[in-house]
Amino acid sequence: MNAPTLHLIDLDNLVGGPWNDDLVDAALEELLRAADHTDGDHVVVAAEAALAKKAFFGLPVSARMLVGRGPDGADTALVEHLPAEHIERRYSRLVIASGDGRFAELAEQVQSLRPMVEVYARPRSISRRLKSVSRWVELAGLAELIRRCRG
Numbered sequence: 336m337n338a339p340t341l342h343l344i345d346l347d348n349l350v351g352g353p354w355n356d357d358l359v360d361a362a363l364e365e366l367l368r369a370a371d372h373t374d375g376d377h378v379v380v381a382a383e384a385a386l387a388k389k390a391f392f393g394l395p396v397s398a399r400m401l402v403g404r405g406p407d408g409a410d411t412a413l414v415e416h417l418p419a420e421h422i423e424r425r426y427s428r429l430v431i432a433s434g435d436g437r438f439a440e441l442a443e444q445v446q447s448l449r450p451m452v453e454v455y456a457r458p459r460s461i462s463r464r465l466k467s468v469s470r471w472v473e474l475a476g477l478a479e480l481i482r483r484c485r486g
Contacts, residue, residue, distance in 0.1 A: 338427040339376045342367075343413045345433030346382035346390060347403075349477070351457065353386040363395055365477045366455055370430045372396065377426070379416055381409035410437040419444035423451070430455060431469070436462030443468040 349366060350358040372378070378398035382390060387402045394400075401416065403409030414437060422429050422445050429445050431438050434456030442452045446468055454461065454471040461471055 338425065340370070340372070340428040340430055341417075341422055341426040342370060342372060342376060342378045342430045342432065343416065343438075344378065344380045344398075345409050345413060345431075345435060345438075346380055347386055347409050348433040348435055348456070348460070349474075350386075351460075353383045356386055356389040359386075359390040360393065360395065362477055365474055366432050367396065369472060369474060370432070370453065370455055379413060381412040383409055407435070407437055410435050414438060414441050419448060423448040427451065428453060431465075432456070434461030434465060436464050439464040439468055 344366065346359065347353050350362045378396050379401065380394065380398045381401040381403050383403050387400065391400045401409070401412040403412045410433065419441060429452045431442060431452065431454045434454070438454070439462060442454065442465060446452050452469040454465055454469045455474055456471065457477055458473045458475055
């Protein structure tokens, strides 16, 4: 049996901010399709409290839900969820759904143990450091959806 993939999802970053709760379903659908999510994968979703209150009840997959508090609270909750050594031993792949630079250190630590990190982010929303330490995929369709909804 193959080891599962761990998906760490920064929901605030993925949908472009906590006020875009109406984009959660479409954003998660695009991400999970692009990242080849399969049954048996482990999903951890973190969001700021206001977004979590609206979004967590309708997630399209089974997930562990973390509520972030304060600036970068969701990022911190995800980064501190599991140590790099545990991720490398237990999972075949680490998918980080965020472009925030806060994830660069975790990605770098995991990559130093075994190249297995993939970052999925909206175009022009991924930090240079995170881009430099991992394989990354632009979620162009998600960026277009956010543009249409804001326009």
